[in-house]
Amino acid sequence: MRIDIITVLPELISSPFEASILKRAIEKGLVEVHFHNLRDYTDTKYRNVDDYQFGGGAGMVLMIEPIDKCITELKSQRDYDEVIYMTPDGTTLNQKIANTLSLVENIIILCGHYKGVDQRVRDAFITKEISIGDYVLSGGELGAAVLCDTIIRLLPGVLNDETSALTDTFQDGLLAPPVYTRPAEYKGMNVPNVLLSGNFGKIEEWRENKAFERTEKLRPDLL
Known part of the structure; x- marks a missing residue:
């Protein structure tokens, strides 16, 4: 399995993958996890990835162009089963969703930030929207880490006793x-x-x- 995570804060989400079960799964070659800094896909002087929302209102919005560039580049290299957006108004994560996602080959996870992403991103690129609960975080990075943990631990060979996951x-x-x-x-x-x-x-x-x-x-x- 390969998981590509798009974020404006790669340093925030990378640490859970540097320890414990997730680290062992990566070292065994059972899963690949790659982090993509959204700021690498913008041409502006200050590497801006957000702007004010049309119509006024508080909070910045992630722009469509850098997200489009990143997803398009990834899709040019391989096919993806799902492009997931972490958002509080998505479908609440449960074990059934984790079981299903553990069976696919390639996943993109887009981490929201600020006030969210331009709606056109959700309309054009996202195949599944997932929430980890009815509350709001500063960004989607922690939610993405939770989602990855639920998926990766189900992959064959990750747990020392594979029957353990079946009795969770x-x-x-x-x-x-x-x-x-x-x-x-x-x-x-x-x-x-x-x-x-x-x-x-x-x-x-x-x-x-x-x-x-x-x-x-x-x-x-x-x-």
Whole structure:
């Protein structure tokens, strides 16, 4: 998989890819992540990529020309399955979206900034608009990092135990059950006996029941 991220702040988004699972995935050659500074696609003296909005109003808007140049250059080199715009008014990211995107080959992610992008960018180039929640960030960079993490961890070979992702919260429409590790007893708090029994049929039944109970209590909207 290849992910190209277009941003005015590459230094803000690059750090999550320099550690942990994302770094290992890149080093293993399981994913390529490239950052493109939008300011490299403008010819103005001060490398401007934004301007005042027509009709007046507070907030600057990212201009269409540098975005067009960047996306056009990338598309001249390869085909892309999706051109994604990170925006608060997009479709809220969920596990189903992450699962679907983990199956594609090439993705462009455009990070919004300031008041957003010229609407013509959204009309002409964007195939999918994604939000990470009903709130506003200073830019789309952090949202793009979240999206990439949800996708990359699903790629075969990224996690040491590939079955781990299959038992995550939301994969089966339920929250994950409680999990425990050593010691079996700590300050009077004990691990449920069934998890120590070695009876994997009973353990699986317990986990399924607990997953349903937690979902019913914490996220009944999922049922």
